[in-house]
Amino acid sequence: MAMPSTSKKVVLITGCSDGGLGSALAQKFLRKDYHVFATARNPSKMGTLSNQPNVTLLELDVTVTSQITTAVESIKKISGRLDILVNNAGRNHFSPVLDIDVSEAKEIFEINLWGPLALIKAFMPLLLESKGMVVNTTSVSGYLNVPYMGLYAATKRSLELLAETIRLEIEPFGVKTLQVVTGAVESNGQTYFGDWKLPDDSMYKPIEELIKHRVRGGDGHPREAAEKYAQEVVGDILEGKTGKVWRGGNSASTKRAVTTDVPQALLDRGAARDTGLDQVGANIEG
Template sequence: MSELAIRSGQKSVLITGCTPGGIGHAIAEEFHAKGLFVIASARRPEVLKDLAAKGIATVSLDVTSQESIAQCKEEVTKLTGGRLDFLVNNAGRTHTVPATDLDIDEIRATFETNVFGVMAMCKAFVSLLINARGLIINIASLSAASPYIFGSSYCASKGAVVSYSRCLRQELRPFGVRVTVVMAGTVRSNIANTVHPLVEGSLYEPVADLYAKRQVYSQNNKTMDTPAFARQVVNNALRPEVPILLRAWFGRRDWFWCGGMSTIVWLGTILGEWILDVGAWRVFGLQKLKDYLDAKRKQKALAAKADEKTE
């Protein structure tokens, strides 16, 4: 556990998933720059040496392990005196595989981190958050609102985070604990570099090139630099609390759309889901697969007619 001590009146923040090169790491640096007592976490805290050197407290945390979460809570309680002003649930797992090729164990692993880990963290730290009348920041994704083709498992996990957060916001409102959902767009992150090859015999082998492009889509399309994204997330978290009708303009937003393509997808949710469907179809080029299959069916039909004539 870190030897750092919180100052009197200093606000505290715990961030999950702070491995270098990712969003959590940048958010930790930004909160630190704003003068907060930052507790950065990762499964292997030794990877956080650069944050520790800057005066940031570091702890070991695996959000898929109840034992690890309990140990982390004990350490955070000692570090902060039993209060937590901000909990940032950032730890996540990418999963880009066609829906018909999914491995059930891989789906479970995705949900363990992206969904159950968030739920477990909120349950474990709620007492500390209540003591501080704190704020929970759940990092979701545009994929919760848009058909992010070949990402059905990931989309489902982020959609679950969104629905969970809606209920959580209302349930914790009487206790003075607030909830912000970050609808993250395309952001520079090492997590997006995990590549899953097509399984043998996949329905999508004819468009393997499209699938390969999709694997790195978030890193090549209006991608926001990680520090810029972190700055916007932290600035929103630190904005004043105002009445809900004025919140989107003058205070902290409950739903914070941020990152590359976030404005486009947000507009799509207003104009209608059909807009998002048409956009995804065109962006990811699945017309190419439809044309290929239509041509194959036509060839098969012509061959069948030719056989009939020769009989």
Template sequence: MVVSGASTGIGAATARELASMGYHVLAGVRSDQEADTIRAQGVEPVMLDITVEAHIEALAERISRDPEQRLLRALVNNAGIEVNAPVEVLELDRWREQFEVNLFGHIAVIQKLLPFLRESRGRIVNISSVGGVAALPIFGAYAGTKFALEAASDSLRQEVAAQGVQVVVVQPGGVKTEMAAHSGTISLELADRMNAEQQHLYGDLIKSTVASNAAFLKRAMPAEKAGEKIARITTKPRPRTRYTLGLDAAFTVPLAHILPGRVMDRVFAASRPRRTPSKS
């Protein structure tokens, strides 16, 4: 098994759960410190920044030269970053960075490891998001990467089905992870750097969206539970093409396919706390 983005959060929990089920997991990390944290019985850390070609090449070499000649049974594409700001405000370099990690990096890993998965008739599990179906305000770049991953997964699934390779998409809603917790702080920091006009146009929207997400994360699914569910999905004999994780995802994903866009806009707007205008 290979799990990218396995240093913390969902990736770490998935790697540990797969190991507890008896699988040997190559867990992608980006530093020696992260490697020491995740290393355990059945969990072998490997340096894997999915935007670095040499790391992907080294991973393929590790798989091809496995000392026990084990086949690669599954690839869990979990690595990701999240930087949220209004479309007009977020710098293009930040847009490109998120697409490099959340989309192109996964495609690079898939392209390199598909031959191994053909040999084992294995499985690709792409960790998307409820944001890959319905995008909140200020989440345009992050959600854009997930919408794209959803589309690529659909095409890939049809392309490799006859080769015996399965492609599964997992759509988590809110999950308690370091990335999710830190994303609100990043958004507020970016908002502080906006000019006066941007502050007037978007300041309240950013603050209310961040506040809403922070309140939701307090009761969101723990990363450990998400990892357990993903591990089970990864090893199901006959998986579905898509799974949601969490009540919010189970509620939002069907609505996004049924309700008109402006109705969904009102649903999202109603979930944000109203800001009381300050008295002059």
């Protein structure tokens, strides 16, 4: 039986559907002569990568244990090694905190927190062999209490805190860990909210259309091109950076705001600007 090829370094990237950040990252790694294992819940949505050399497409829902096991076995069989694991797959979510469905909230945590942890645990034996790297896509929203993004922010900051602890625990074994604190980037992250609406009994019904506009990307924040973001992130990874890097639109300004002594009232005003909460307050006062 033929032995697996190990001539190229190998990266596995989750969440590689067309138009997303995972696909952009995959393209950059291909240019660096990596073999890319690109994954998505639906492989048919990875058309951009499907016919390229040095790409293996895998079906992977990060919440399904059997699919994680199959992905590990596939990499062992095809390449025999893994140098970099990129936990990019995630699910966005928008809702006032009081309107969050707790069962749905648990599903979001399964995708954005427990799924990445399961992958880190499953692939760690291979990463220990290669003295490789774990990369996690987190979010600037985890540092700002932006209205309607509380659940998503909580999942991403939770992943970051967990991964930063793993970083210290795994460094003695030669494996690096990097968290990419991601700002606004052009992607398909808002495309699955076409039927978004508030519950009928929501206190925020008077501003539902304004919130819906924000949900679909109309928050006024400039978005960085996915290609530029991917170029910078792959550069960070290949330079061997560890800890946290801040990439994407608004990431530098967010980092400055949360790492300096900016008054909370000023941060709150920035987070609540154009969210419609002033309209709700005016209606109540009226």
